[in-house]
Amino acid sequence: MAANNLLEIRNLKIDVRVTRTKRLSIVDSATLIVEPGQIIGLIGESGSGKTMLCRSLVGTLGRRGAYIASGELVFDGIDLVAAKQSTWSEIRGKRIGYVPQSALAGPNPVMTIGAQLAEAIEQDENFPKVDVEKRAIELLNIVQIRRPETVLKQYQHELSGGMKQRVMIACAIAQQPQLIVADEPTTGLDVTVQAEIMDLLKQIRNDFNTSIILVSHDLPLINEICDDIVVMHAGTTVEKIPSKSIKSSKHPYTIALYNSRIDLVEPKGELKTINGQPPSVGSWPEGCRFSERCDFVTDLCRVKQDLPLISIGNNHQSSCLRYDEIAR
Amino acid sequence: MRIAKFKEWLSLPGGFGIFSGILMLGIMIILGILIPNFGKYKSDAFVGDPFRPPSFQHPFGLDQLGRDVMTRTFSSVGIDLGVAFLGVSIPLIIGTIIGILLGLAKNKYVLSLVGSIIDGINAFPLLIIAVAMLTFLGSGLKSVIIILAITNWARYARISRTRAVVVSKQNYIEAARTLGFSKRRIVLKHIAPNVSSETVAYALSDFILVIVVVSGLSFLGLAAKPPMAEWGSMIADGRAYLAQSWWLVIFPGLALCWSAVSLSFIVEGISRRDRGM
Amino acid sequence: MMRLRDSEAMNIIEAKDVSVTFDSYGDIIKAVDHIDFVLPKGQTIGIVGESGSGKSTFARVLSGLQIPTSGSVTFMGSPIQSGKNTYQGALRKEVQMVFQDPYGSLNPRMRIVKAVAEAIRQHQGLDKKTSTKVALDLLESMGISNLDAQKFPSKLSGGQRQRASVARALSAQPSVLIADEPTSAIDQSAQAQLLGLFNDLIKKGLSIVLVSHDLGVIRYLSDYVYVMKDGIFVEHGKSEEIFNNPKQDYTKKLISSIPGHVIK
Numbered sequence: 001m002a003a004n005n006l007l008e009i010r011n012l013k014i015d016v017r018v019t020r021t022k023r024l025s026i027v028d029s030a031t032l033i034v035e036p037g038q039i040i041g042l043i044g045e046s047g048s049g050k051t052m053l054c055r056s057l058v059g060t061l062g063r064r065g066a067y068i069a070s071g072e073l074v075f076d077g078i079d080l081v082a083a084k085q086s087t088w089s090e091i092r093g094k095r096i097g098y099v100p101q102s103a104l105a106g107p108n109p110v111m112t113i114g115a116q117l118a119e120a121i122e123q124d125e126n127f128p129k130v131d132v133e134k135r136a137i138e139l140l141n142i143v144q145i146r147r148p149e150t151v152l153k154q155y156q157h158e159l160s161g162g163m164k165q166r167v168m169i170a171c172a173i174a175q176q177p178q179l180i181v182a183d184e185p186t187t188g189l190d191v192t193v194q195a196e197i198m199d200l201l202k203q204i205r206n207d208f209n210t211s212i213i214l215v216s217h218d219l220p221l222i223n224e225i226c227d228d229i230v231v232m233h234a235g236t237t238v239e240k241i242p243s244k245s246i247k248s249s250k251h252p253y254t255i256a257l258y259n260s261r262i263d264l265v266e267p268k269g270e271l272k273t274i275n276g277q278p279p280s281v282g283s284w285p286e287g288c289r290f291s292e293r294c295d296f297v298t299d300l301c302r303v304k305q306d307l308p309l310i311s312i313g314n315n316h317q318s319s320c321l322r323y324d325e326i327a328r
Numbered sequence: 329m330r331i332a333k334f335k336e337w338l339s340l341p342g343g344f345g346i347f348s349g350i351l352m353l354g355i356m357i358i359l360g361i362l363i364p365n366f367g368k369y370k371s372d373a374f375v376g377d378p379f380r381p382p383s384f385q386h387p388f389g390l391d392q393l394g395r396d397v398m399t400r401t402f403s404s405v406g407i408d409l410g411v412a413f414l415g416v417s418i419p420l421i422i423g424t425i426i427g428i429l430l431g432l433a434k435n436k437y438v439l440s441l442v443g444s445i446i447d448g449i450n451a452f453p454l455l456i457i458a459v460a461m462l463t464f465l466g467s468g469l470k471s472v473i474i475i476l477a478i479t480n481w482a483r484y485a486r487i488s489r490t491r492a493v494v495v496s497k498q499n500y501i502e503a504a505r506t507l508g509f510s511k512r513r514i515v516l517k518h519i520a521p522n523v524s525s526e527t528v529a530y531a532l533s534d535f536i537l538v539i540v541v542v543s544g545l546s547f548l549g550l551a552a553k554p555p556m557a558e559w560g561s562m563i564a565d566g567r568a569y570l571a572q573s574w575w576l577v578i579f580p581g582l583a584l585c586w587s588a589v590s591l592s593f594i595v596e597g598i599s600r601r602d603r604g605m
Numbered sequence: 606m607m608r609l610r611d612s613e614a615m616n617i618i619e620a621k622d623v624s625v626t627f628d629s630y631g632d633i634i635k636a637v638d639h640i641d642f643v644l645p646k647g648q649t650i651g652i653v654g655e656s657g658s659g660k661s662t663f664a665r666v667l668s669g670l671q672i673p674t675s676g677s678v679t680f681m682g683s684p685i686q687s688g689k690n691t692y693q694g695a696l697r698k699e700v701q702m703v704f705q706d707p708y709g710s711l712n713p714r715m716r717i718v719k720a721v722a723e724a725i726r727q728h729q730g731l732d733k734k735t736s737t738k739v740a741l742d743l744l745e746s747m748g749i750s751n752l753d754a755q756k757f758p759s760k761l762s763g764g765q766r767q768r769a770s771v772a773r774a775l776s777a778q779p780s781v782l783i784a785d786e787p788t789s790a791i792d793q794s795a796q797a798q799l800l801g802l803f804n805d806l807i808k809k810g811l812s813i814v815l816v817s818h819d820l821g822v823i824r825y826l827s828d829y830v831y832v833m834k835d836g837i838f839v840e841h842g843k844s845e846e847i848f849n850n851p852k853q854d855y856t857k858k859l860i861s862s863i864p865g866h867v868i869k
Contacts, residue, residue, distance in 0.1 A: 046792060161656070190655035190818055195862035217793060220864040260797060262821040263866065267844060268804055271825075273797040499704040500712045500720075502670055503770070507724050507777055508697035517723075521714045 006178055006211050007034040007057075012071035014052050014061065024282050026052045026066060028235035031309055031317075034179065037209040039202070041222030041243070043257070044232035045278045050215050053232070054183050056080075057213070058098045059088035076178060093123050097172030099165070099182040102189050106164045107156040113167055114152035120174035139170040142207075143200060162193035166200065173204060180204070183215045198225050219257055228315065231257070234279050234289035237309065240317045250312055250323040252294045288321070296322055345597025352590030356583070360405025369396040371403040371557045379573045389575035391566065400557035401579050407558050409587065411469055411551075412538040415476035416531050423481035424527045427488025428520060432496060446489070449482035455541055459550065467550040472542060483534070484527050491523045529598065536591045543584055559584045615681075617781060617812050618644040618667060618700070623676035625662050636662040638836035639676070644781065649803075649813040651827030651844070653820060653859070659836040661705075664785045664816045668702040680781075698728050701774035705786035707766035711758040717769045718744065718754040724776035743772050747802060764795025768802060775806075782806065783814045788822050800825060820863050824848050832856050 014027035027049035034040050044050045055061050056068060059080070073080045075091065083091075092098075100106070107116050117136040121127055127135070133152070140148035143166040156164060165185055172180055182201065186194040202225065204210055216222050222229055223243050231239040231254045239251040249255050256274045265271055276293045279285060285292060287302040294301065301321055309317040320326070337343055369375050372395065380390040388398035430442050449457070457479050458472065465471040495501065496519060504514045545551035546560030554561060559580040566576025625637040636659040644650050644667075654660040665671035666678060669691030678685050680699060685691050692700060704710045711720055721740040725731060731739060744754045747768040749761075758766055767787060774782060784803070788796040803826055807813060817823050823830060824844060831841040832855065840853040848866075851857045860866060 045794075191820060192655060192858055192862045195864075198864075218864070224864040260793070262797070262800070262825050263863065265825060267825055267827070268807070271797045271801055271804075273794055273801075277794070499706055499709040503702065503704070503710060503773065505670065506668055506692075506697070506700070506702050507773070508692075508727060509723075518712050518715075522712070525714065 004035055005033055006036045006038075006076055007032065008072060008074045009033070009053075010072040012053070012056065012073055013069040014049070014056060014066055015069040016064065016066040018065075023069075025069070025284075026235060026281055027056075028284070029071070029308075030232070030235075030237045031240075032213075032230055032237060034211050034213065036178065036211055037205060038228065039205055039212045039214060039226045041226030041229045042213055042215045042232065043217065043219060043222050043229060045217065047234065047278045047280050048232040049235040049281075050232050051183060054098075054181050054213070054215060057096055057179075057181050058092050059083065059085075093120065093177075094175040095177050095179070097175070097177035097180045099168050099172050099180060099185045101184040101187055102161055102165050102168075107159075107167050107171075109156050111155075112152065113154055113156070113159075116167065116171060117152070117174065120171040123175055135174075139174055140167075142173065142204070143167070143170045144196075145170075160193075161189050162197065165189065165193075165197055169197070169200065169204075173208070173210070176208060177210060179211045179213065181213045181215075184217070185214070186221075187216070187218075194221070201225070219261060220263055229254075234284055235281070236289065236307075236319065238290070238319045240309065240315075242315050245314075245316065250316070250318040250326050251320045252296045252326070253290045255326070256293070256295070296320075296326065298322065340601060342597035342600030345593045345600065347597075349590045349593030349595075349597060352586060352593065356405055356587055356590065357409070360402050360409070363399055363402040364406070367396075367399050367402075369399045371395065371400045372555050379569070381573070382575055388579045389573070391562070391576050392569060392573075397562075397575055397579055400562060401559070401583050403557040404559045404562070404580065404583065405587075407469070407552060407556070408539050408542055408584075411473060411542050412535055414473050415480065415538045415542065416535050418473075418477045419480035419484055420527055420531045420534075422477070423484025424488045424520075424524055426481065427485040427490075427527070428492045428515065428523055430485065431489040431492025431523075432515065432519070443489075446482045446485050449479055450486055454480065454537065455544060458541060458545060459548070462545070462550045467545075468553070469542075469551050469556075472545060472551045476538065480534070480538075484530065487530055488523050488527050491526045492519060495519050495522045529595075529602075532591065532595045532598065536588050536595070539584070539587060539591075615646045616643045617646045618642075618678065618680055618814075620663075620667065620678045621676055623663070623666055623673045623678065625659070625666060625671060626674040635836050637666065637673070640836070640838050642667075642831065642838075644812055644814055645829075646780075646812055647810055648828045649807055649815060649826050651823035651830040652814065652816045652833055653818065653823045653830060654816075654833035655818055655859075657835070658833040660816045660818075660833045661785050663833070664702070664783050664814065667814060668700055668783045669697075670702070698777040699779050700781045700783065701777050701779040703767070703770050703774055703782065703784045703787050705789050707763040707770065707790055708758075710770045711766055711773075713758055716755055716757055717749065717761070721754075721769065721773045721776055724773050728777045740772075740776070743776065744769065747772050748798065762795065763791040764798055767791055767795070767799055771799075771802060779811075781812045781814065783816070785816045786818070787815075788819060789817065796822070820848075820859070820866075832859065 009030055009032040012027060012030040013025065015023045015025050018024050030049065030053050042050050052066060056073060061067055068081050075096065107113060114136055117139060118132050121132050121135050136152060137148045140151060145151055145163060145166050186197050201212055205212055214222065214226055223246055226243050228240060228242050229246065230237055231251065233253050239249060239254050241249055246258060249258065259272045260274055274293055279289055287304055288307055291297045291301045304321060307319045309319050310323065311317050312323060338347060364371060374394045375396055376390050376394050378390060378392050378394045380386060382389040386396050386398065388401060391397050430439065433439055458475050461475045462471055465475065501514060501518055504518055542551055543560030546558045547564045549564065552558035552561045554565065562580040563577050570577050620642040622639050622641060623637055624635065624639050627634045627636055652660045662671060666673050669685055672686065672691065680696060685696065687693050718737060718740050721744060722736040725736040725739050741751050741754055745751065749765055749768060753761060753765065788799055800822065803813065815823060815826055827844045830844050830847045831838045832847065834855050840847065840856045847856060848860060851860050
């Protein structure tokens with residue numbers, strides 16, 4: 001493992017136990033490297049495995065009958081593939097923070113915001129009880145919530161969507177984690193709120209050198225915020241590319257995602273969509289899984305099983321066979 | 329082809345439960361038809377010495393008056409299931425209709441008046457109300473059915489009213505309005521089916537409860553009375569002889585359990601199926 | 606009060622000084638606060654606003670589902686409200702609505718084809734058999750196969766359900782379609798399909814009111830845009846103007862929040 005990498009995921013395979021004998025592969029080969037202080041965007045359609053990958057980073061795979069079948073997952077020198085619960089309780093919430101999707105989770109409805117923050121702060125058993133409230137207010141200030149003393153006493157239903165997410169972020173950073181995993185944190189929120197939350201995340205990275213993995217299906221958003229973009233399709237990471245070089249992508253899927261952006265199309269103009277649907281888990285085709293929807297497909301693509309990420313130089317990797325033939 | 333379709337239906341969540349439940353219930357019902365009508369003995373006939381233990385001739389033995397326990401046990405099927413059916417279907421229909429009307433009503437007075445009646449009735453457990461009212465109406469199976477009809481509907485009305493309110497706020501009801509469908513059409517074709525699915529589901533589990541209530545009331549001597557063959561009253565009569573002649577109590581008891589369990593399988597299977605979807 | 610745009614085009618819907626006030630446990634909430642609005646024939650008007658802006662309430666006023674506390678709405682010059690009812694008689698078919706939630710928009714106990722056929726029977730006066738055939742054709746033209754049309758809503762994807770809802774709305778052969786956040790609950794590719802569908806309808810002359818918080822969708826389809834906040838229109842203008850040259854602070858804030866968007 002390179003000395004300065006915070007997180008190294010290589011060829012990770014995550015399977016799920018469907019029945020006693022039947023296994024299903026959700027993530028087939030994921031590779032992801034994160035350095036300290038980096039914001040990495042993870043983009044993919046439904047079924048790409050990006051959510052399962054996030055779960056492997058907070059150790060909640062077991063809850064859904066999923067498990068790491070093979071590959072490497074090393075966080076700050078610690079091997080997390082076969083990590084026991086005791087290892088995870090030292091990492092989850094303390095060194096790796098998690099911000100859930102805004103529409104789904106959120107602060108516990110029966111606890112006050114103050115109680116929730118206290119819970120997050122007291123994850124550190126040595127934290128002096130007398131300072132908990134002060135720290136809670138400090139955290140609310142970091143996430144730019146006005147009148148924090150009032151908010152401490154409020155319940156989740158009294159807050160707007162944006163405020164709820166800020167509270168979730170406050171809980172996530174309470175222990176000053178080295179890495180934050182944010183799974184679609186702004187989906188469903190208003191666009192101005194989304195912009196504010198994104199600025200907040202950037203600021204947290206700047207102030208605390210926290211690395212952030214931002215999962216989304218929104219390419220323009222990822223493009224604007226993230227340093228590097230990792231693209232997933234049907235359980236595999238197919239490309240890693242610096243944000244600013246997105247236009248020189250060397251993978252047909254990324255290119256198709258980029259071209260299907262609605263903000264780049266003329267009003268009422270022709271919308272380019274990606275043909276077909278992403279293949280669903282359990283019915284992945286042979287060869288390259290994008291082959292049925294790809295504009296550059298050849299016969300070899302449909303057949304070749306092993307498609308590793310090839311380094312194209314300058315922090316850019318693609319798993320497309322024909323990467324060198326793709327010109328932009 | 330049809331077997332394949334059935335196997336597929338079976339493999340879906342809850343399929344096995346529903347199938348076993350129906351099978352068990354079916355066995356009970358068939359035996360309930362065959363044995364009392366085509367069996368060797370009549371349920372009230374004295375066919376031998378009292379307290380004869382189970383034998384090849386009398387698989388369930390004879391009771392304290394020398395009557396065949398098996399015949400009596402299966403005669404009860406028609407009574408218990410039949411009364412339960414009436415005690416559920418009548419409240420189901422009345423309660424669902426009242427609930428829908430209430431859910432759609434706008435008049436404040438109607439809402440609070442009927443609402444209070446419903447809440448009032450629902451505050452009491454069914455068995456307590458039944459016992460109380462039986463002292464007024466006089467006991468007997470007919471009274472039981474009447475009582476169930478005039479009180480049990482409230483439970484259905486509560487479910488149906490809540491559901492009607494929820495359904496009426498759904499987008500597809502608003503779409504029906506913008507499409508210009510008549511109120512009558514909206515209520516009958518769109519609201520009612522989506523409300524009754526819940527009340528019918530409740531009815532299935534209520535069925536189990538009512539069977540037990542009817543048997544319980546009979547046990548207390550308030551519903552079916554001797555010489556009627558009914559599980560509850562058979563158990564009551566046989567209680568005193570439990571130690572020596574267990575068959576007087578155990579067989580009707582098992583029949584009651586069998587029926588309740590089979591229905592539970594069906595209800596559980598259906599709820600698993602709904603969740604699985 | 607904003608000045609209404611001068612226009613030679615005929616206005617198919619006009620709203621004047623519309624307010625909607627709710628009384629929620631003693632709190633008076635002004636969801637819509639004295640606004641004016643026009644929908645010229647054949648155009649697509651976007652109403653963009655964030656949550657709580659009142660845009661959905663206003664959309665329901667336009668479609669007749671919500672009676673305004675004050676003000677009036679006219680369709681081709683005649684008021685839509687008569688007594689406590691809206692869009693009576695032949696007027697009703699003219700303005701149809703598509704809702705945000707694909708899951709609640711269709712009767713879960715009705716097969717898709719039956720739901721559409723029901724609407725067709727109501728408005729085109731055909732018998733059961735013919736209306737079923739017309740329904741199947743209509744659904745097929747929206748990319749829902751005959752096989753899928755026989756299914757219940759729970760067996761279809763969000764995108765398919767939305768298209769089925771549009772098909773049902775079109776069965777009435779309306780001149781106006783009001784779409785309240787039609788793309789918000791469906792995924793990217795279904796979104797693109799639905800927008801393509803709207804595009805086709807626009808080409809066929811349908812007038813559309815598109816309500817959304819998704820600026821990309823508004824920009825893509827609208828000719829003219831109204832920006833709504835706290836029950837009022839803070840700004841309105843041609844689509845290009847709003848997106849490239851916003852004048853009001855709130856509009857500027859909104860536009861600049863779009864990832865990657867550059868105000869020219």
